[in-house]
Amino acid sequence: xxxxxxxxxxxxxxxxxxxxxxxxxxxxxxxxxxxxxxxxxxxxxxxxxxxxxxxxxxxxxxxxxxxxxxxxxxxxxxxxxxxxxxxxxxxxxxxxxxxxxxxxxxxxxxxxxxxxxxxxxxxxxxxxxxxxxxxxxxxxxxxxxxxxxxxxxxxxxxxxxxxxxxxxxxxxxxxxxxxxxxxxxxxxxxxxxxxxxxxxxxxxxxxxxxxxxxxxxxxxxxxxxxxxxxxxxxxxxxxxxxxxxxxxxxxxxxxxxxxxxxxxxxxxxxxxxxxxxxxxxxxxxxxxxxxxxxxxxxxxxxxxxxxxxxxx
Amino acid sequence: xxxxxxxxxxxxxxxxxxxxxxxxxxxxxxxxxxxxxxxxxxxxxxxxxxxxxxxxxxxxxxxxxxxxxxxxxxxxxxxxxxxxxxxxxxxxxxxxxxxxxxxxxxxxxxxxxxxxxxxxxxxxxxxxxxxxxxxxxxxxxxxxxxxxxxxxxxxxxxxxxxxxxxxxxxxxxxxxxxxxxxxxxxxxxxxxxxxxxxxxxxxxxxxxxxxxxxxxxxxxxxxxxxxxxxxxxxxxxxxxxxxxxxxxxxxxxxxxxxxxxxxxxxxxxxxxxxxxxxxxxxxxxxxxxxxxxxxxxxxxxxxxxxxxxxxxxxxxxxxxxxxxxxxxxxxxxxxxxxxxxxxxxxxxxxxxxxxxxxxxxxxxxxxxxxxxxxxxxxxxxxxxxxxxxxxxxxxxx
Numbered sequence: 001x002x003x004x005x006x007x008x009x010x011x012x013x014x015x016x017x018x019x020x021x022x023x024x025x026x027x028x029x030x031x032x033x034x035x036x037x038x039x040x041x042x043x044x045x046x047x048x049x050x051x052x053x054x055x056x057x058x059x060x061x062x063x064x065x066x067x068x069x070x071x072x073x074x075x076x077x078x079x080x081x082x083x084x085x086x087x088x089x090x091x092x093x094x095x096x097x098x099x100x101x102x103x104x105x106x107x108x109x110x111x112x113x114x115x116x117x118x119x120x121x122x123x124x125x126x127x128x129x130x131x132x133x134x135x136x137x138x139x140x141x142x143x144x145x146x147x148x149x150x151x152x153x154x155x156x157x158x159x160x161x162x163x164x165x166x167x168x169x170x171x172x173x174x175x176x177x178x179x180x181x182x183x184x185x186x187x188x189x190x191x192x193x194x195x196x197x198x199x200x201x202x203x204x205x206x207x208x209x210x211x212x213x214x215x216x217x218x219x220x221x222x223x224x225x226x227x228x229x230x231x232x233x234x235x236x237x238x239x240x241x242x243x244x245x246x247x248x249x250x251x252x253x254x255x256x257x258x259x260x261x262x263x264x265x266x267x268x269x270x271x272x273x274x275x276x277x278x279x280x281x282x283x284x285x286x287x288x289x290x291x292x293x294x295x296x297x298x299x300x301x302x303x304x305x306x307x308x309x310x311x312x
Numbered sequence: 313x314x315x316x317x318x319x320x321x322x323x324x325x326x327x328x329x330x331x332x333x334x335x336x337x338x339x340x341x342x343x344x345x346x347x348x349x350x351x352x353x354x355x356x357x358x359x360x361x362x363x364x365x366x367x368x369x370x371x372x373x374x375x376x377x378x379x380x381x382x383x384x385x386x387x388x389x390x391x392x393x394x395x396x397x398x399x400x401x402x403x404x405x406x407x408x409x410x411x412x413x414x415x416x417x418x419x420x421x422x423x424x425x426x427x428x429x430x431x432x433x434x435x436x437x438x439x440x441x442x443x444x445x446x447x448x449x450x451x452x453x454x455x456x457x458x459x460x461x462x463x464x465x466x467x468x469x470x471x472x473x474x475x476x477x478x479x480x481x482x483x484x485x486x487x488x489x490x491x492x493x494x495x496x497x498x499x500x501x502x503x504x505x506x507x508x509x510x511x512x513x514x515x516x517x518x519x520x521x522x523x524x525x526x527x528x529x530x531x532x533x534x535x536x537x538x539x540x541x542x543x544x545x546x547x548x549x550x551x552x553x554x555x556x557x558x559x560x561x562x563x564x565x566x567x568x569x570x571x572x573x574x575x576x577x578x579x580x581x582x583x584x585x586x587x588x589x590x591x592x593x594x595x596x597x598x599x600x601x602x603x604x605x606x607x608x609x610x611x612x613x614x615x616x617x618x619x620x621x622x623x624x625x626x627x628x629x630x631x632x633x634x635x636x637x638x639x640x641x642x643x644x645x646x647x648x649x650x651x652x653x654x655x656x657x658x659x660x661x662x663x664x665x666x667x668x669x670x671x672x673x674x675x676x677x678x679x680x681x682x683x684x685x686x687x688x689x690x691x692x693x694x695x696x697x698x699x700x701x702x703x704x705x706x707x708x709x
């Protein structure tokens with residue numbers, strides 16, 4: 001038995017070492033560098049350079065593909081920054097990442113997808129791993145054990161992806177794809193798809209996992225830090241396809257109750273942000289041009305009702 | 313009792329729907345609702361496994377065990393619980409009862425078999441499934457030649473899926489120092505249909521032989537009885553796979569394939585491994601293999617079709633002029649690479665065809681470094697192609 005185990009360890013150690021070397025030594029592949037994850041660098045610059053008064057949008061792709069920040073700028077005379085990229089970056093990382101950049105007077109709008117409140121989704125997935133290893137390694141320190149535990153399963157796939165020849169061959173395409181670094185406008189919204197038609201897609205299945213109370217606790221801690229910095233936090237709901245809304249109904253109710261019971265300042269209701277099929281783009285959280293305008297108007301109305309802008 | 317559970321869970325709605333259809337045909341409308349029954353995973357497998365124990369005990373071929381734990385382990389042994397091999401009590405119970413010591417060579421061989429099983433499932437079956445599903449689901453839009461290519465993809469899908477699962481189950485069992493029966497013996501190298509059925513899903517075909525064909529009289533009671541018995545086992549075998557007329561049609565077709573060999577008494581011509589001791593097959597063997605594979609691929613169309621209407625749609629394309637056109641479907645370039653992997657799989661299996669499984673002695677005379685490189689390469693390929701997994705086909709049975 002000991003011979004078997006020692007030989008097995010030796011056999012597995014070789015690829016493990018190779019993976020480790022690839023992860024540590026190899027930079028992001030040329031294909032990875034074109035992906036929407038690399039917009040993080042541009043968004044970080046926006047956060048750094050945008051002057052007050054600022055309105056910072058935080059969330060997953062419901063914001064990336066779901067808002068026209070220029071409308072907010074025009075209507076509310078605030079400088080919007082859409083920091084959202086992908087749901088799988090996880091709510092925990094999103095909050096930890098932005099908090100050091102918050103300035104007095106900032107208005108933070110958090111719009112988490114409903115998934116973030118269930119199971120281990122808030123701790124992030126493959127996109128978070130790629131973000132900290134490919135895009136900005138200085139962010140590795142923001143990850144806690146819970147997040148690393150979630151990311152472990154994606155390490156082999158990540159390491160292998162660096163050996164795929166297709167990762168190094170990029171065909172020049174004059175048309176910008178919707179999931180590229182170049183797909184974003186000056187505020188951080190994906191705008192490329194605004195010219196596209198609605199794509200057919202199926203509604204999502206039920207959300208897996210139990211309600212994660214830890215997410216609420218982390219949100220409370222985040223709100224406290226935001227307040228300490230002299231900024232204000234609002235939480236709003238993602239624009240969600242009506243059919244998927246019906247499937248998620250029980251989960252959405254749990255999220256709404258959890259947020260209201262804990263005294264967060266909410267903008268609107270889940271029902272208000274339920275989106276008819278005509279406003280959808282290619283997934284239950286992604287909106288087309290009309291959807292983006294519709295949602296931006298709802299958010300502007302809700303912000304006004306909440307007394308924003310309240311510039312001193 | 314065993315068959316009662318199987319009948320209820322798997323066949324209740326089938327019979328109900330067909331009775332309604334039958335009455336409707338004669339102008340009698342019956343208003344009833346079918347039950348929303350969830351089919352337990354692998355019910356056909358463990359039903360047959362427990363059935364064999366009961367029959368053997370009844371026939372006094374097996375002494376009943378008084379050890380509940382051992383019996384429970386036999387019924388619910390996890391590697392083969394949901395998709396076989398369907399083990400016999402005579403083989404497995406004594407192994408549970410005997411003392412076992414760790415066997416290094418058995419464990420290493422088990423790992424090799426698991427690796428090859430994973431390759432067949434992830435690289436061959438799951439990738440072929442993409443194209444088989446694409447073509448079969450859009451049958452109305454494709455030519456006869458494309459449908460045949462779809463059937464070839466399905467042939468590799470079902471082989472990779474089921475034999476891959478069996479390899480994984482047998483390999484895992486070997487890690488525990490136990491042996492399960494061989495379930496596939498390189499069936500696509502068969503030279504006739506009789507040989508194919510001796511090499512495909514061996515645990516099921518031998519089950520039917522021992523508990524159905526022989527008790528019915530086998531081939532001992534004259535020609536008509538033999539023909540009847542052959543049709544019965546192939547019909548039951550088709551029905552075992554699912555409550556759908558397409559499976560029954562598949563069974564009948566195989567019976568028709570098998571019957572001439574039986575009547576001409578040439579069904580046991582090809583008992584030995586093909587091209588034993590040689591590297592290449594003879595031209596005669598090669599043509600026999602090709603013909604048998606062609607017949608099998610045609611039969612898989614019946615197996616894969618969703619319904620009799622779907623089957624007739626596909627057959628109308630296959631037997632039309634479009635059979636001589638160039639196959640055309642989305643993703644042909646990728647499909648070509650998948651076919652290359654199928655070819656690679658067949659080459660490795662050809663080399664290992666005289667062994668228990670393809671990798672048993674593969675590269676034994678190589679330096680261990682080269683052998684490890686081959687294993688790493690296989691693992692790497694499995695990882696590369698992994699990700700969008702498909703459910704094992706035989707879990708539904």
